[in-house]
Amino acid sequence: MRAFARTLAVTILALGGLLSAPVVQPHPATATPDGSDWAAGSLITATAQPDGWHQLWGGAAVEYWTTRSTGEPVRASGALFVPAGQPPAGGWPIMAWDHGTTGLGPRCGCQADPEREVLPYRRREEDAIMRFFLAKGYAVVAPDYLGLGVFDTGPHPYLELSTEAGATIDLVKAARAARPELSRTWAVSGASQGGHAALGSSSYQVRTAPELDFRGTIAIDPASDVEKMLPIAGPWVPALPGQAGQDVDAFFVSILIGMRAARPDAQVDSYLTDFGRQLLDSVQYDCLGELTDRMAGIAPGSVLSRPLSEGPFPAVLRDYMTVATRGYDAPILLLLNATDITVPSPLHAALAAQLAANGVGFETVVGTGGHTELNPQMWAAMDAFTDRVFAAPTVS
Template structure:
């Protein structure tokens, strides 16, 4: 990189970010070493760096994102180069303190046990914090066009971090569940055109919010309706002027002010104390507003074929992402000719489904890294 060039305004924040004229997506701006923890007081057998790196917004503008690069302490003893896993975390929250890089350092990251499975296999892991978690502006919650880019660029950054010693052209895969499933789906659909330099061996897309209409209907009338507020914040950040703020009730405005300062545990605790119906917060159905409907459609999944094998899955009793939505994404990928596979975890809700499916998802990716043959699924 060369001397400092122009400055750019960060959307919805009023902040300016110094840019370098030759910065590319994935360039590392800064890196600080830290010890990643499985839980408080229990370090992983790995070294890590909190990085700031260059990415692109949902509309293609340069931005900066934070994240982590985690490398096992043990040398890689497998064939070829050490694999790299792009890990897209599930919903963390909207406040900066919720960022995965911070929680991994403190030992409070609920997906640390899943990340540890990858570390135990000897893989390096790139974990994006997503735009707006640790950087100016709101978090682009479930905006797959933004978060998918952040995942891919975190993988580029991991390869460009000299201390991590990750091969520039080594094998790579992507893993994500919940919001992370949406980010993973966005990443693999974007990869052929946005990041052809990161050919993928495989991907796991778990419980992805791939159909916003169905997900909204599923949480309406429940304590999880606050997730509509999370999404409104995220889409307003990604697409300034989209219109969510014009259709908020007074209660809706107060609710958004509250959830902006929550991590997911805080928001879940808040949910039962608030009205459960969407119309308490919005004066109109968001899908009746053309500007909102168009952007939601642009961030749905299953319309572009990933160029990698994909495992899709989730829990059958998921209270956040309807199982029918997960199954539909699988069928959409099959329709597009993708070598897609499906795994359901019976009788599980969202959180337990994510935990219980993770060993199978890791085995699927390990087989892809090993080059094992993958016949097409009989129903795909």
């Protein structure tokens, strides 16, 4: 048992801490729509922001309607950036950017709120990618994801593929309502949790947004196949040392909180100790920085009263977060670091193997950096990929 626990600890450690964010308090609850003209992707407001917001230009904070996985309408928020000058014939093509893990509560997403900042290194990395796309002549939209924006819609359903995809696709639709010079042509990109969201958006748009002109996906070290590993956890999992252990706990607890909020059929509370239920209640609105700090010294096993491999949890988990490995209708670029230990590189290899086995069109550039780190070859691949997928005229 000790050997198994050590193996499990190492495995979970390798999955740890998908990135960073600040601490906020929940925004007051909002009402659901009752008008007959409501639709997912409809615009609520678009508020222009000064140049320099996110270190970019042409920005606006957008509020719009999306849905939970149950179909219930909820308000969401995100950012929109439009290139300077005159749009091409057919309008500006759109690149959606899906951010990495930032926490569980309102304003943790940090995209729509001009007053919030994530940790400086994180903002520099993500803003640099958005600036790259904007400079190439693409409008950029960046969703906060459900629950992470300026509205309190309950804890963020962390790694729930359907609502990540819905928030992304619906923001594309809302941005086009806010700025008529945007075309129907779009692509999606993202890193870590955002890579998971980008692949989800690519697969979901086939049936949820056929009226748009989708061109392709860029996924940087995406979270994938976690649903195959998480059910090995149980009451025997020990506390993991140091900051890395706290990162692991934050990742683990975030999934449980997201499942608990979005999928009652998973019966998450039935797997928790009294301490586990109290812990999840107390951190369910934390942004990642605070959540990670609060995990100091907490053993994952102390949260669980029985193995996650039992009962309904594994099947619901698969439905909740599994990345599709077939059914895509546009090319995919995977940018993967072989030395990634946050989303371990064997999981990246498994995703690529499954896509290849199912005949999905994709290409891969492999680096040797840390999680979501881009080397010059990866930047060049993004440049060439976007040039290629947007080479055909945009569609108005």
